[in-house]
Amino acid sequence: MAKSIDVSDVNIYYGDFLAVEGVNMTIRAGAVTAFIGPSGCGKSTFLRSLNRMHEVIPGARVEGKIVVDGQDLYEPGVDPVAVRRQVGMVFQRPNPFPTMSIYDNVLAGLKLNAGKMKKSAADDIVEKSLRGANLWNEVKDRLNKPGMGLSGGQQQRLCIARAIAVEPQILLMDEPCSALDPISTSAIEDLIHELKNEFTIVIVTHNMQQAARVSDDTGFFNLKATGEPGHLVEFNPTKKMFANPDDPATEAYISGRFG
């Protein structure tokens, strides 16, 4: 199921403003890739361009090639809706649908797209997804309660369950732990380790320790100067990145001597 992503010469714009410039990288299949970098350097923007969520913002557009499974996501004629079914996403703030129960939240993607399904099949998918998101034991007795009634960490895992229920090939996570406490963060990091067997995972994080803990590869984004576009400084295996980075700027950022 997992697929790799080949990114070549990607420029990302908000209207006329070039936000991210000249990104080239290959995201390996079945691995966890982390993006780190200071605020405003374009990590999240780049992540959102990987499932064509960037263009939801009026005036936003992407140039260059992002190839998944031999197909360029930005080729004319590619349906962004079809792309997003293959490339799921978990957001910074937990956002379960407030009108739906826990059960319906997990099934939201399937119900919204596929229409009716058999009750037993639906039950199976809900259990599998919630188990996949390490949430099953906590909510199995209250599946019909509203999803908004869960704690923040549980809501975020519910959102992960919702994202994996549609069985995407790639899962994007935009700072999934930044609104959570250390215990919930740890639960989600464990989950990322388990999920990478089935999905290619790309995660944006502000927490360098988290990048070091969960990822196989790391990309460091930075701004050349204030007002300049963000760019990819270095992309390497996480071990090398944190032990012996190629670029002095990377080392400065990782060791906290960022300038």
Add this chain to the structure above:
Amino acid sequence: MSTLEEVQTRVHVPLVQPRLPRQAGVIVGVIAAAFGGLLLVLGMGVVGSVLLGVLAFLVVLPSWSLMVEGRRGATDRLMTGLIWTSFAIAVVPLVSLIWRVVSKGVGRIDGTFLSYSFFKTQIDQPVGVYHAIIGTLLITLGAAIISVPVGVMAAVYLVEYGKGNKLAKAITFLVDVMTGIPSIVAGLFAFALFTLIFGPAYVSGLGGSVALSLLMVPIVVRATEEMLMLVPDDLREASYALGTPKWKTIVRIVLPTAIGGILTGITLAISRVIGETAPLLLIAGATDRTNMNLFDGAMTTLPVLIYGQNLRGDAPAEAIAWGAAFILIVIVMVLNLAARIVGKIFAPKKG
């Protein structure tokens, strides 16, 4: 050690300040009320006594407070008093209106009043407002059927598709302008429209519905727009990220999240138009008979009936007018309650 001395020499700031007794407001209120009562006994008018009583309260309590509590306390008492006074000024007409309608109207209500029309088949048959209740309900229902889909969909366009483009801005401006059109203009529009299509002297309930929907649409658009803008973009993005097309996101995620507020807005719009008289006089006419057919013939609504009875001016007609006004208020109240209940049922739940 120098810091220790500094601390000790610092000015002691007392946290306890002199306060008026807890019942100060009540005490002054009683005194002011007694003062007002005295004026009343001495032969002053009711309005004058009440005004002077309130004025006395607004002078005495802050003055007392100024002497005991200082300026800040006095200002606080004065502002609190002014706010309560404004609140009372806003509420008094409303309460007195409801009281008057209920006290005058409720006596006229009985089974025959609700189940007979004005049209008599026998000389001793009782009269009632059944035909006007039916007319009000049908014409308003027709107006709602026309304006709710148009209004909600227009709002969906403005918020979900038009976001900030010129067309959307122009529509928003026109909607704001439409909110202010006099209802008689809406009536004239419907009258002209139906005269053009069906020829002169055309009257029907449908014409009334069209006129009322003209007044309703802007209110529905505005209310729905506000509610849709309250739906966080997070939810839309979450839905897109699951591979849901935009229209399905709107229908299944955005509208259900906002449905409580939208229903409240629709009810408010209905309450606003259900009492309209002028446009209906023009296009829906007036009749003594019960007309169940929206598409043909004159239809009387409660406001038109009240207007007509008021014109006649004799005692029985006036009693009927009060009774009809009472029924109209009850209908609006039931609608509002229903909208609240429905809104509660659909509102996003916690826990």
